[in-house]
Amino acid sequence: MIVDIHSHCLQPEHWGDEHKDHWEPAYGGAPYPVVTPESFDRVMQEGGVDVAVVFGLAASHAGVRTPNRFVADFVGRMTTPTIAFSSMDPLDPDWREQLDEAIELGFRGVKLYPVLSLMDPLAPEFDEFYRRLEANNMVALWHMGATPSPIGSLRVSQPLVIEEVARRHPGLTQVMAHMGHPWQRDANVVLRKHERVFADVSGVPSRPMDAYLALVNAQEWGTVPKLLFGSDYPLWTPAEAQDLLRRVAAMRAGDLPHVLDETVDSIIHRDTLALLGLEDPRR
Numbered sequence: 001m002i003v004d005i006h007s008h009c010l011q012p013e014h015w016g017d018e019h020k021d022h023w024e025p026a027y028g029g030a031p032y033p034v035v036t037p038e039s040f041d042r043v044m045q046e047g048g049v050d051v052a053v054v055f056g057l058a059a060s061h062a063g064v065r066t067p068n069r070f071v072a073d074f075v076g077r078m079t080t081p082t083i084a085f086s087s088m089d090p091l092d093p094d095w096r097e098q099l100d101e102a103i104e105l106g107f108r109g110v111k112l113y114p115v116l117s118l119m120d121p122l123a124p125e126f127d128e129f130y131r132r133l134e135a136n137n138m139v140a141l142w143h144m145g146a147t148p149s150p151i152g153s154l155r156v157s158q159p160l161v162i163e164e165v166a167r168r169h170p171g172l173t174q175v176m177a178h179m180g181h182p183w184q185r186d187a188n189v190v191l192r193k194h195e196r197v198f199a200d201v202s203g204v205p206s207r208p209m210d211a212y213l214a215l216v217n218a219q220e221w222g223t224v225p226k227l228l229f230g231s232d233y234p235l236w237t238p239a240e241a242q243d244l245l246r247r248v249a250a251m252r253a254g255d256l257p258h259v260l261d262e263t264v265d266s267i268i269h270r271d272t273l274a275l276l277g278l279e280d281p282r283r
Contacts, residue, residue, distance in 0.1 A: 003272040004049045004140070004238050006202035006230025009035060009066070009074045010056035018116070018149065024092035026148035031269075033234045037077040040233070044080040047231070047238025050275065051281060053109070054078075054140070055085035057085030060092055062151060068098065072105045081281040083273075085109040085141060090129045091116045099132060108278055109139030115157035117148045122164050130165065134172045139276050141200075144180040144187070159187040166194040173276055175228065184214035186230055191223040198275060199223075201267055202230030205244035212251050215259040222276045224263050228272045242268055 012019065012032045019032045044052050054075050056066020066087045075082040086102035088110050102110065110133060114121055121142075133140055144159055158181035166174060173221060176199040180187035187199050205211040218224045231241040243268065249259040273280050 001050045001153065001271065002048050002238070002268060003229065003270065004044065004047070004052045004231050004233070005228045005272050006200045007040070007044075007052050007054050007176065007233040008056060009040065009054050009071060011035070011040060011066075011070075014064065014066045015050070015071075016065070018059075018062040018064050018151075020274075021129045022149040035234045037074060041078055041080050043233060043237040043239070044250040047242060049080065050168075051081045051083065052078075053083045053141075053278075055109075055111040057111065057113055057116075058087040058089045059118075060089045061118045062116040062149065064113070064116060067107055068101050071107075071231065077256055083108050083278055083281055085111050085139070087111040089119065090126050091117055091119050095129065096132075099129075103136055103138075107138070109141055109276075111141050112144070113143045115152045118150060118153050118156070120156050121161050126130075126184050127168065130169045130201045132162050134169060137173075137277060139173045139175060139278070141175040142177060144176040144199075145178045146181060159183050159190045159219075162197060163190045163193065166190070166197050170194070170196060172189065172196060174198070175200055175276070178232075179214050179227070179251070180215075181207070182210060184210065185217050188202060188214070188217050188221045191218075191226045192221050198226045198228055198230040200230035201245065202232035202241070203235065205241065205248050206236070208244075208248055208251065210257060211245075211248045212253075215263055216246060216257050219257070219260065219263060223247070224266060225270075226275075227267045228270055228275070229268050242248070
């Protein structure tokens with residue numbers, strides 16, 4: 001089975017001016033692509049994906065917002081078995097109402113984006129939010145790591161931030177997106193330490209040397225079983241993401257350790273639903 005834990009349904013208009021002003025200059029001027037349920041189904045089928053976890057983005061400080069009901073409508077028009085996550089900014093005064101709506105819609109997790117929302121995950125004011133997620137068996141999936149946006153805050157986007165959240169809320173299931181790039185070594189240390197913390201590899205192999213070091217490091221620290229496959233679609237399709245991972249496994253640097261084929265195979269075919277406590281939508 002292949003589960004894509006990291007795929008997006010947000011539209012260009014959900015970005016406000018943030019993508020145009022800050023992301024397009026950093027990435028050669030390319031606008032954010034339009035995705036449709038049909039394009040989603042096509043790339044998931046091409047990549048052999050059995051179940052896709054789908055969400056948008058929310059960062060009120062940056063003017064970024066994907067409404068819950070848009071996500072619900074989008075996944076409702078897909079044929080791919082999907083699990084919808086909300087995208088929320090807990091700094092919003094109405095976050096409780098947004099979370100209640102997500103639960104009512106049957107969403108099973110929340111995508112969080114502190115690097116752009118400027119939410120400090122360690123602030124005590126968010127403990128109630130974490131308790132509510134845990135009480136409703138919802139996954140917290142964090143964007144962890146870099147951003148090209150000058151208005152973002154890297155201080156709140158590092159894996160050691162999640163280490164402290166996990167210390168205070170050990171029962172909360174958390175996923176660090178992108179292995180916390182470029183702090184993947186820190187991510188591996190956090191993965192080893194906390195039972196309910198995982199990481200996805202979405203976007204990681206797009207920087208091959210970082211990916212090489214991150215995955216060899218995961219082998220040495222024994223955290224490979226906690227790495228989850230994610231494509232970061234539409235930035236990469238699931239097929240492209242799998243191919244890039246396999247290319248990293250083909251890299252050699254003399255007698256140095258290398259990424260094992262079985263490491264990549266295990267990531268692609270990880271039983272992510274069981275690990276995160278998510279029901280299989282095909283049943």
